[in-house]
Amino acid sequence: MPQLVPAVPAGYRVRPATADDISTIHHLVSACERALYGREQTDPGGITAVLARPGLVPELDTLLIHDPAGRLAARAWVNRRSEVDVHPRHRGRGLGAALLDWAEVRARQAGSEQIVQTVPDDDTEAVALLRSRGYEPMVTEWLLEFAMPDEPAVPEPPAGITVRPFLPGDGQSAYQLIEDAFDEWQQRRESFQEWAQHTIERPTFAPAMSALAFEGGQLVGAALSLDLPEAGEGYIEQIAVRRDHRNRGVARLLLRHAFRAFHRQGRRACTLGTHSDTGALALYLRVGMKVRHSSTVYRKSLCKP
Known part of the structure; x- marks a missing residue:
């Protein structure tokens, strides 16, 4: 199947x-990020993971436009999904x-019933x-x-909970915990390999700044982090707590452990992303994030012609 080529x-x-x-x-x-926000917040590992998405065929599903130079x-x-x-x-x-236009035509050609794209609210031209x-x-x-001019305090863990950094061999249990937690709002479960490409296999994955919570030897919470040296800050890629251990302060504990670990590595800010389907915004604001x-x-x- 030949690739669709837009008029440029x-x-x-x-x-x-x-x-x-x-x-x-x-x-x-x-x-694009520097022009919009005054700083960059992406890393090459995220782009690598996109190109490896299951079902994505780069020859058909990606397009680059180069200028005359x-x-x-x-x-x-x-x-x-789509990004432009x-x-x-x-x-x-x-x-x-x-x-x-190209993305919509290609999505229809691939049999998709809808197309989804995320746009920064400050990018008014793209929104329009x-x-x-x-x-x-x-x-x-x-x-x-979360700004960290001083080392963040870490609260005492709930009774029976212990916390340690991510270690080799923790990948499968962390994957299972996170996918089970995300089942509440995500449309599909990722395979282990797809999940790993977005998290623990990225060059920027920071196991020493990733915190795992256990009770009785069972993993009950995880905060997996990326260290973004170009941005000069840490990033919590995923955080999840097992359903039967929520509302005990485990998420706050994991975040504070990750924040402190990044501070000790010289980072003075840590970020994370969330969306309205998760219902987690209030939690992050209570932890002190803005x-x-x-x-x-x-x-x-x-579906419409």
Whole structure:
């Protein structure tokens, strides 16, 4: 099946992405983040994990647009979800609209009934484009931060709970715990390999800053962390507590252990992301985190002609 090719301005070239493009894509996404937030918050491991998503065929489901000088100007991928990024220098030339059109056509071709895309609320031009194309808001996402000018205090654990860092061999039990916890709101369970590519196999995974909680030798909570040196801060990639141990302060305990570990490594801020379906925002605010910025997940039905 040949790849769909959108119409782009004269001089721009279009091709699918490959593993050799990960660094270049990362630089593009980082440039977009710096323009919007004044800092970058992505890492190449996240892009690597996207290209390895089950069912994603890079030759059909990814697209790069290079400018006449050969520099990456925009990129997109679609596989149940979609992402579109246009370099700040190349905005206003129709590249985002062209990639959005391509993503919708490709999603229909692949048999998807809807397409979903997350857009920062501060990116008003992208929001306006999506709304003009019939996208409707579905979920709110927040990036929260915990500032650490001083070493964070760690509370006493609940009775019977012990905490230690992530060790080799903990992957399978952490995966099972997190997937069971996320079943409450996620649409599908990830395979172990897909989950690992987004967490413990990423180059930025920080086992020493990842905290696990146990009771009687059983894993009851996990906070898995990434160390993002380019951003100069830590990031909690996933946190989960077994259902029968919630409302005991385990999540707060795990977060504080992770915060302290990052502080001792010289990081002065730690972030994490959550969304409105999880109902966890109030917990993070009580721990002392603050919203850095918000995004909205937009959805468009592809069943209509």
